[in-house]
Amino acid sequence: MNQAKKIEVTDVILRDAHQSLIATRMRTEDMLPICEKLDQVGYWSLEVWGGATFDACVRFLKEDPWERLRQLRAALPNTRLQMLLRGQNLLGYRHYADDVVEAFVAKAAKNGIDVFRVFDALNDIRNLETAMKAVKKAGKHAQGTICYTTSPVHTPGLFVKQAIAMRDMGADSIAIKDMAGLLTPYATYDLVAALKAELDLPVVVHSHSTAGLAPLCQLKAIEAGADRIDTAISSFANGTSHPATEGQVAALRGTAYDTGLDLELLAEIADYFREVRKKYHQFESEFTREDVSVQINQVPGGMMSNLANQLKEQNALDKIREVFAEIPRVRKDLGYPPLVTPTSQIVGTQAVYNVLAGERYKTITNEVKRYLQGGYGAAPAEVDAQLQKKAIGNESVDVGRPADLLKPELNKLREDIGDLALTEEDVLTFAMFPDLGREFLQQRAEGTLKPEELLPPDAAKGAKLGQA
C-alpha cells in the first residue's frame, strides 16, 4: 500500500446487475422504493440506464425508458446517475448518423444522466468521437472505455494508446470494461499501472465475475492506482454479475483505500433486493453462475450458451468443441476483435458455418462481409488478406469512420414516426427500434401497453420451500 486514497464506488444494481442475472427485467416500481437509501450511501455514481435496459423497457416491460430515467433522477437527487452507451450505435443495433447521436446524448443529459460510459465493440475510437463531444457539450462526465480482450496485439501498450486518444478526445475518466470476465488479477495490475503511468485520469474497473476473479482483479487494480470500482449489491452480485458491494467495501475498510461506505446501510439495501429478486424467479438461469470456462477457452459465457442453442436447433450439438476451437481462428482472421455485441455474434455465427459446412468460409455471412469492408470500423489488427479478398472481391474497403457515410437522419425519423411521437425523446425511442419503438408508441397512444406477465411469486416460494 504505497499511497492512501479513498476508493470510489459505482453500484450497478439498477442496470448491469439485473441485466446480467435476470435478463434486464427489473421494473422501475422495484427500484423507486429503495432509492432513498441508495441515495444516502455516498456512491460516486449509480449506473441506472443504457446497455440493454432501454430495449428491455420497450420490448418486455412496456415502460417508457425516458420516464424511468426522470423518475430515478427525481428519486436520487444526491447521486450521479450513469449510463452505458454503445458509441455510434447508441442503444440500438446499427450505426446512427451524427445528428441522432447528438440528439440522444443531449436528451439523456437533460433527463438526468451525469456520467456517460461510451464504448465501441472494436475499440475504434472514431466510433466514440461524436458521442464524447456531445457529452462534453452537455457539460457532463465523459468516460472513455476500453473493451478488454486478450490477443497477441492487445498489450497494455495498445490499451494505453487507446486511452491517450480518448483523453485527447476529452475523456474525464477511463473505464476498463471486462464484459466476459477475462481479466486476471496480475494482468489487471499491469494494465492499470500502465494506464496510470501515462495518464492523469481516474481509472475505473468494470469486470464481470464470470470466472470468479473480478473481486481479485479490482483489489490488484486498486493497488496499481485505480480510483474506482464497479460493484453490485450482494443480492444481485457474483457470477456473470459483479463483485458484491459489501464484500469489496469490507475488504478495503480500515485500510488506506477505505471507501467510507456504511456496511449496515448496504446490508439493508441487500435485504431489499433479495426480496425483489424472488419476484423475477422465472428469469434466473444456470448460465449466470460462476464458471471458469472463459479462462480456459477465452470464449465469453453468454456466447457459449448462445452457440449451444444455435447448434442444438440444427441437431449439431456434438460439434460444439469444434466450434469452440474454430472461434479463436475466426477471431484471428478478423484481426482479433473483442467478443462483445455485435462482434461476438459475427465471429460465433461464422465459426458455426465453418464447422458445419466442413470447409472454412465456404459460406461467408453478410456480417463478416460487412466487417471486412470496414463497416463496423477498424479491426484491432490486420485481417486475413486472402479471406478479405474472398469475401468482398474487388469491392473497396472503407477505411473511414463508418458513420461518415451516413447522412443526417433525424428529420426523416421525425417524419416517419409522425404524431405518435409526443416528444423528441419519443423520436429517439423510435430511432433505436424502428418496429418495436413504433409498436410501443402506438400501444401507448391506444392505452394498450401491457408488460409481459410474471409468474406468481407464490409458485417460486413454493418451489424454494420444496427444495429447502
Added chain:
Amino acid sequence: MNQAKKIEVTDVILRDAHQSLIATRMRTEDMLPICEKLDQVGYWSLEVWGGATFDACVRFLKEDPWERLRQLRAALPNTRLQMLLRGQNLLGYRHYADDVVEAFVAKAAKNGIDVFRVFDALNDIRNLETAMKAVKKAGKHAQGTICYTTSPVHTPGLFVKQAIAMRDMGADSIAIKDMAGLLTPYATYDLVAALKAELDLPVVVHSHSTAGLAPLCQLKAIEAGADRIDTAISSFANGTSHPATEGQVAALRGTAYDTGLDLELLAEIADYFREVRKKYHQFESEFTREDVSVQINQVPGGMMSNLANQLKEQNALDKIREVFAEIPRVRKDLGYPPLVTPTSQIVGTQAVYNVLAGERYKTITNEVKRYLQGGYGAAPAEVDAQLQKKAIGNESVDVGRPADLLKPELNKLREDIGDLALTEEDVLTFAMFPDLGREFLQQRAEGTLKPEELLPPDAAKGAKLGQA
C-alpha cells in the same frame, strides 16, 4: 511479486465444503466415483476426514467413518489425505485422556491420514500437545493451527508467539484457520508476513468465504509468503464454504505463483459435484450464502442463526439485536475466546441469559462456570475477576492443562463397549459418542443400520424447473 514459487492447494471438497454447505451429508458412495480424477489433479492434499464428518457418518449416514477413510485411502493412492482434529477433544465434545488421544491419532494414521491439522478453540497449545506428539510418533505431518479471531489481544504478535510454540512442539506447518470469515485481505497480509518473518515453516490459509473475502485474503496471503491455500471445487464453493479451486487456480495461472493444476480437469470434477449436490437438496440453507454481517458485528454466521433459533423458541426474537450487542461484552468478560465450537455456544448462550433475564449474569451457565475454572484451558486474555468470583466463589481455578486431571480411560472404554467393538477403531468410535456410538455398533451387529432418508432427486428437479 517479489519471489517466484508454486502455490500448493488443499481441496476440502470431501470434508469442509460439504460440511459447510449441506450439513456434512455427502456419502462415501458419492466420493468414490470421482476419486480417480481427484487423484490426478496434483493437489498437495485432500481434506477428507475429521471435523464433523465422523459425527455425521455415525449419526445420520450410518457409515463406519473408519471404513470411509480406508476406502478413500485406497481410491486416492497418490494424494496426501488430511484431517481436522480438535486437539484434546479429538472429534468428540469433551477432553479425552491422553491414552485415547494417542490411540486415536495412531489409528487415524494407520487407516490412511497423512496430514493432521490440529487446533484448540482457545488456542491453548497445551491442548494440542498430546495429539501433535502422537502425529510425530506416527511419522505423519503435524499441522499446528491458529484459530483466527479479532480482539485487542489478538495481534499478529500473539499469533506468532503461538506459532513458534507450535513449531517447538514439532509442527511441520502452520495453518491459519478463519472459521468465521473474519479475515480481511490486508489483515491477512500482515499476519502471514509476521509469521513468515519469524518462522521457517510453510503457512496455509483456511478461510471461509462467509463475507466473500476469502479469495482476496488468500491472494494477499500468497503475496506475503503463504505457501498453500485451502479451496473447494466450485460446485461446493463460496459463501460459508471456501474460495473456488478453479477461480484461485485461474487467478494465479501464468504468474510466479502458478499452482500448475489443470483447469479442464478441475472443471470436469466440478461438473461431477454439481450433479451430486442436487441429491442433497434438502440440506441446502439460505444461511450458507455470502453475507457481510460477520464483518459488521464479528459474530460468526452459524452462531447468528443458532441464536435466532434459540430466541425464536422462547418467543424473544425481538431481543436479537440486544443479544448481538451483548456477545462482545460476554466475550470480553471471558478473555476474548475465539468463537468456535464449543466457545461460540458458551458465549452465545450466556449472552441470551444476560439479555432475557434483564440482568447480566443473574444466571451463569455451567459451561461458563467450567470455563472460568479453567476447564477448557487458558483464556487468551485475563477474564473479568469479579465475574469469576461470582461464578465460582472460593473454588480454585485450575491453571494446568485440563487433560492432566484425566486418568487413562481407554481400558474402561474397551470394557464398557465390550463385544460390540470388533476392533480398536470401534472402541474409539464409542469413545467419541458414548450413546450414539454404542447404538451404531449395536445396529451394525444387528444388521439394522439405516441411513436417514433423502428426498427424491426428482422432487428437487421439479422444483428447480418450476423456478427456471
